[in-house]
Amino acid sequence: MPASSPSPVHPSLVRLFGAADADLVAPxxxxxxxxxxxxxxxxxxxxxxxxxxxxxxxxxxxxxxxVADVAAPALLGEVGFADGGPASATVIATAACVGGRVSxxxxxxxIGANPEAAAxxxxxxxxxxxxxxxAAEGVAAGEAPRVGRRAWLRDALARALGxx
Amino acid sequence: xxxxxxxxxxxxxxxxxxxxxxLEAVMVAERVRSGTLLTREGDPADGPGAVIFLVLAGxxxxxxxxxxxxxxxxxxxxxxxxxxxxxxxxPRTATAHAGPGCMVARLTRGDLEQLRRGDPxxxxxxxxxxxxxxxxxxxALGKRLATGPSDAREGAR
Numbered sequence: 001m002p003a004s005s006p007s008p009v010h011p012s013l014v015r016l017f018g019a020a021d022a023d024l025v026a027p028x029x030x031x032x033x034x035x036x037x038x039x040x041x042x043x044x045x046x047x048x049x050x051x052x053x054x055x056x057x058x059x060x061x062x063x064x065x066x067v068a069d070v071a072a073p074a075l076l077g078e079v080g081f082a083d084g085g086p087a088s089a090t091v092i093a094t095a096a097c098v099g100g101r102v103s104x105x106x107x108x109x110x111i112g113a114n115p116e117a118a119a120x121x122x123x124x125x126x127x128x129x130x131x132x133x134x135a136a137e138g139v140a141a142g143e144a145p146r147v148g149r150r151a152w153l154r155d156a157l158a159r160a161l162g163x164x
Numbered sequence: 165x166x167x168x169x170x171x172x173x174x175x176x177x178x179x180x181x182x183x184x185x186x187l188e189a190v191m192v193a194e195r196v197r198s199g200t201l202l203t204r205e206g207d208p209a210d211g212p213g214a215v216i217f218l219v220l221a222g223x224x225x226x227x228x229x230x231x232x233x234x235x236x237x238x239x240x241x242x243x244x245x246x247x248x249x250x251x252x253x254x255p256r257t258a259t260a261h262a263g264p265g266c267m268v269a270r271l272t273r274g275d276l277e278q279l280r281r282g283d284p285x286x287x288x289x290x291x292x293x294x295x296x297x298x299x300x301x302x303x304a305l306g307k308r309l310a311t312g313p314s315d316a317r318e319g320a321r
Contacts, residue, residue, distance in 0.1 A: 083295075
């Protein structure tokens with residue numbers, strides 16, 4: 001687990017977590033940097049990371065189709081982070097990206113060492129999951145259009161699965 | 165309090181025996197008559213009743229008015245009701261009634277706050293369990309959406 005974090009706390013981290021939680025969480029995020037074109041998450045591969053994307057943008061692909069473009073600040077990977085399952089989509093950097101990440105294993109250690117920081121991470125990951133679940137249920141409640149049904153389903157799937 | 169129930173459910177595998185005991189100590193188990201209203205879609209989740217229900221036995225029947233024609237299905241033992249409301253302090257996303265033979269354990273907002281302040285490790289592990297259930301619900305919903313909207317209805321989390 002990283003011993004220190006970039007200082008001062010990145011403004012995008014404050015936007016994602018709020019000032020108090022950002023201060024708690026920042027020391028426990030390992031910095032990452034991606035170049036445009038990097039495939040950072042592969043559909044079906046193990047995906048134990050929660051990513052806080054602080055600068056840059058990514059494309060989310062399911063199969064051969066891009067289903068979402070996500071710009072910073074954003075959380076990525078919360079589904080696999082939460083349940084330990086494989087990535088449900090491929091994520092490709094479309095611009096230079098920086099951010100911080102924490103794994104499920106690191107979270108397990110953090111729960112004992114610093115439960116307040118762990119609670120802040122889980123709280124924001126859960127909020128993202130809850131929002132996605134509500135949005136996906138809303139989509140599921142609608143009727144698929146007769147024209148463009150495939151695109152509608154792709155959109156619904158993207159909303160349900162999130163970025164990764 | 166409840167005793168000896170949580171170990172039956174994989175959702176609590178990450179808890180030590182002692183942590184399970186401490187969580188069970190703040191949960192209240194109750195047999196609920198069939199048809200009893202547990203949550204009402206659109207109601208605030210921070211009312212005097214429970215925020216989260218864990219189904220210990222029997223079934224809870226959930227219904228989503230917002231789904232147009234209405235989604236109705238049962239959730240069996242080990243299911244958590246109210247995880248979305250607990251995560252984001254949002255209104256209830258579904259109406260839930262007790263089914264036959266229903267027994268639930270309740271957690272109120274006050275219980276959660278007591279855990280957060282007094283037993284943060286158990287509090288975080290409970291939050292992790294709630295997240296895991298939401299993630300599984302999302303994956304299941306995604307699969308149903310991929311196979312067709314008529315089978316895509318799920319709710320009450």
